Amino acid sequence: MHHPYIDKYAELDSPIHRIDPRVKIICAILIILGIIFTEPTSAVSFICYGIFLSILVILSRIPVSFILARSSVVIPFVIMIAIFIPFVKEGKVAGAYSFGTLKLTVTYNGLVILLNVLVKSYLSVLCMTVFTASLKFSVLLKAFERLKFPNLLIMIFSFMYRYIFVVIDELMHVKQAKDSRTVGGGRLSHTKTLANVLGVLFVRSYERAESVYIAMRSRGFNGTINTLYDFRLRVADIAFVVIVLGFVAIARFSSAI
């Protein structure tokens, strides 16, 4: 069955693709920290970050549509959380509305923060998207492992990535079997079968976990997963870190103008 892979464009060759994976992670964190600590009102800095990230996207040769689609996934979640800020933040009132007994006021302060949250989260996700889309997921995990991230966390991600497609395939099969035998019936009865489908999936995943564990023990697994690395730091990688650091400093400085 066909799945959309997040590392679909990891095999391309570009200056961005060639950067050491560990350097990519560190640079992504640096840029994100830079974005987070930018003053909410310094639009110039945000524009700087936008331009810089756009340059990275162009350099990476990954289709812009792919990057936009991937990075905009986060927006609905941010809106869901941040939408209440303008209503609860105190300050100069921009507008007041009343619905019967319910009175709502929107403040300028709150609006600025809402915009700030949206811009910052989008830029951060855009930054992560550029770097992760140019990496194979397995390499990304190895880079995290090399950077001494907790092994347990990496194992969880590794298994999740390995088995999510297997579980999705199982879901599709169960769904096809269900649809083949479903004739008519209201929405409610369909929802009830969905609950059963989820139950079946849970049991299957649980049993698979058991089988995988047996397969792991059979090959000498004793609690820690080790893999072999093949990373080498080049001059270009160091240069990239310097460029990123320099850029973050410029973006910071530009807000002072």
Place this chain on the structure above:
Amino acid sequence: MIKSIVEIENLSFSYPDGTPALKNISLKIAQGEKVGIVGPNGAGKSTFLLHLNGIYRGTGFVRIDGLDIADKNLSVIRRKVGIIFQDPDNQLFMPTVFDDVAFGPINMQYDRERAVRASEEALQKVEMGYASKRTSHHLSYGEKKRVSIATVLSMSPELIAFDEPTSNLDPKARNHLMDLINKLERTIIIASHDLGMIYEICGRTMVLDRGALVADGATAQILADKAFLKKHNLL
């Protein structure tokens, strides 16, 4: 005299819920032998295989290459006995094919160079060298089966046990896999109800039914006895 690599005496096993799975099994398998274990679904074939490397422990004696199945011997025994499971999605759990093949050697504390060499050789043997950097969910079913064999070959086991190696394979992939198994110069145990494959690969066959060993002898002789096979739901 050829030494026995597997010695089992009076092995019985029940699942935690009390269902008996293996009943009083005794057998010996000599080094280099190719043995087929046939039996209907639920006969206990897979359960039997998991006793060979101490994942399950029943009552009675199981000895691998002279070593009792006991905690202190487990790491050595798991190096000697490679099990290839029926579902390759369970056998291949690492992010890339190479990591999967190197999983065993690394756990066996091979140094880096040796682990890489063992893994590359194993992939070559199953003709999957080209896929070493791929993720296993991108492979075809036949390719996954072959990589599964490599994950065990890389540990250079003395005994390889297969659980239904030809299930779900199309005829071409099945033939390819059978060729591969035939070329392995090791002791081989195949649990299956693909009688055609057993006939071609294994000189000796054991029949398991409802957890009991009901026949043990030359493959040609056992497979020729149609009445016997029918009686045990194999025909």
